[in-house]
Amino acid sequence: MTDDDPGTVRDADATGDPDTAVRRDRFSGGPAREFLSSLAADEAIFAADLAVDRAHTVMLAEQGIVDDAVAGEILVALDDVESAGHDELTAGEDVHEAIETAVIDRIGPDGGRMHTARSRNDEVATCIRYRLREDLLAVAEATLTLREALVEVASEHTEAVMPGYTHLQPAQPTTVAHYLLSYEGGIARDTARLLDAYERVNRSPLGAAAFAGTPFDIDRDRTAELLGFDGTVRNSMDASSARDFLAEGSTACATLATALSGLAEDCIVFSNKGFIELSDAYSSTSSIMPQKKNPDTLELTRGVAGDAIGEATGTLSLLKGLPRAYNRDLQRAHAGVFEIADDVREATEIAAGAVATAEWNGATLADAAGDGFSTATGVADLLAMGGLPFRTAHEIVAAAAETVSDDDTPAAAAAKVDEATRKVTDEPLSTHVSREDVEAALDPAASVASRDSAGGPAPEAVADELATAEADIEADAETLAARRESLAAAAERLDAEVASYV
Ligand code: ARG
Numbered sequence: 001m002t003d004d005d006p007g008t009v010r011d012a013d014a015t016g017d018p019d020t021a022v023r024r025d026r027f028s029g030g031p032a033r034e035f036l037s038s039l040a041a042d043e044a045i046f047a048a049d050l051a052v053d054r055a056h057t058v059m060l061a062e063q064g065i066v067d068d069a070v071a072g073e074i075l076v077a078l079d080d081v082e083s084a085g086h087d088e089l090t091a092g093e094d095v096h097e098a099i100e101t102a103v104i105d106r107i108g109p110d111g112g113r114m115h116t117a118r119s120r121n122d123e124v125a126t127c128i129r130y131r132l133r134e135d136l137l138a139v140a141e142a143t144l145t146l147r148e149a150l151v152e153v154a155s156e157h158t159e160a161v162m163p164g165y166t167h168l169q170p171a172q173p174t175t176v177a178h179y180l181l182s183y184e185g186g187i188a189r190d191t192a193r194l195l196d197a198y199e200r201v202n203r204s205p206l207g208a209a210a211f212a213g214t215p216f217d218i219d220r221d222r223t224a225e226l227l228g229f230d231g232t233v234r235n236s237m238d239a240s241s242a243r244d245f246l247a248e249g250s251t252a253c254a255t256l257a258t259a260l261s262g263l264a265e266d267c268i269v270f271s272n273k274g275f276i277e278l279s280d281a282y283s284s285t286s287s288i289m290p291q292k293k294n295p296d297t298l299e300l301t302r303g304v305a306g307d308a309i310g311e312a313t314g315t316l317s318l319l320k321g322l323p324r325a326y327n328r329d330l331q332r333a334h335a336g337v338f339e340i341a342d343d344v345r346e347a348t349e350i351a352a353g354a355v356a357t358a359e360w361n362g363a364t365l366a367d368a369a370g371d372g373f374s375t376a377t378g379v380a381d382l383l384a385m386g387g388l389p390f391r392t393a394h395e396i397v398a399a400a401a402e403t404v405s406d407d408d409t410p411a412a413a414a415a416k417v418d419e420a421t422r423k424v425t426d427e428p429l430s431t432h433v434s435r436e437d438v439e440a441a442l443d444p445a446a447s448v449a450s451r452d453s454a455g456g457p458a459p460e461a462v463a464d465e466l467a468t469a470e471a472d473i474e475a476d477a478e479t480l481a482a483r484r485e486s487l488a489a490a491a492e493r494l495d496a497e498v499a500s501y502v
Pocket of ligand 1: 094
């Protein structure tokens with residue numbers, strides 16, 4: 001049977017070719033059989049399809065569309081199909097047909113009543129959403145693990161001064177805590193994007209049938225409730241054809257993976273500079289060079305972003321220009337998103353483990369923190385605070401920067417700033433600020449401590465950020481737990497309903 005021609009279910013074929021149980025001979029095979037089939041990839045939605053079949057069957061019985069006794073037989077057969085497992089499914093273009101065939105094989109033609117008032121179009125759309133919502137929660141949970149690790153390590157390093165970079169050049173000193181919290185802030189938005197995508201994924205298209213609804217007196221809200229959806233995708237044409245939620249889910253994963261790739265890249269560079277020592281558990285070695293300790297886990301994490309971006313791009317490319325309502329292209333739209341969600345989840349957990357176990361080398365970081373006259377901005381700020389226009393202060397320090405070297409003592413560097421001030425303004429430095437204040441501003445730790453604006457690196461400012469981050473993580477963890485509880489409660493309700501028929 002095709003969904004364009006719902007027809008009636010035929011008797012299972014006596015020859016034992018199970019394909020004919022649900023499909024007419026004309027469409028039962030041929031050279032394109034393999035090409036048409038998504039059965040292998042559909043393993044990802046095997047459990048989802050069973051749940052969808054159960055909820056739909058329960059609803060059909062409740063609405064008096066299928067007898068309770070037949071519903072019971074179907075539900076028992078579904079249990080048996082589940083126990084046999086996906087690998088035992090042989091016949092059918094996809095898991096939906098294959099499960100229906102397996103049910104018909106077990107109980108005869110009445111098994112085909114399961115497909116009353118639905119199509120594979122709404123069925124597959126429901127299965128994808130059912131599966132993807134769990135994946136999104138799993139990725140969101142991994143982001144919480146990573147954020148916890150970032151906050152934990154940050155809280156131990158609020159005073160640990162390190163160089164901050166722009167254009168890969170030393171720019172201004174900051175702290176390890178401030179650096180790590182910059183990623184916590186980014187990953188927090190990834191959690192939000194994933195949870196937000198979940199809201200739109202978790203809507204039921206079931207009951208849309210092929211796209212044009214059904215004359216049967218179905219209850220779409222009931223199947224939605226039994227499956228743990230927070231409502232339906234109402235318009236039946238939208239419901240069966242929409243896959244924007246796949247684009248949203250894959251983009252949320254790709255955006256997270258992109259953030260992870262930046263964190264991974266930084267840590268690869270930091271371990272190269274001796275700023276951090278990765279734990280052996282997150283490193284690998286060379287098969288030929290015995291001395292090597294390589295940051296392979298971080299490199300793989302960085303690499304996952306490429307695949308994730310590819311998945312998001314591929315999804316949008318596949319969807320672009322598709323006419324309403326259903327087109328078979330859609331069969332290729334979803335398999336990749338489950339895989340990429342899993343890869344991104346794993347990469348997020350690995351990043352969390354690598355961050356949690358890496359050692360930050362405080363002495364090396366402190367040494368490097370002042371390199372490249374990284375306190376120059378602080379000195380310019382000091383001159384501006386002393387009354388000079390910031391642009392003039394900038395000019396003075398830029399002139400000094402031509403001669404200041406990493407080997408200069410604070411006194412020597414301050415003398416150079418004095419010289420530059422005289423050159424630019426014809427006045428000595430002391431007209432504006434004291435030499436001691438300039439020397440202090442040249443100290444990376446003092447420079448960091450002075451930048452106490454909201455969200456800045458000064459330890460007090462970071463203490464506020466830490467508290468906010470901890471509260472945000474807790475709130476997101478509660479949201480996540482509530483989603484999980486709601487899904488678990490729905491699964492229990494469905495089990496109880498099924499039990500009342502079998
Ligand atoms: N396996 C198909 C998919 O994933 C099911 C829908 C087939 N529908 C159709 N009208 N041919 O999209």
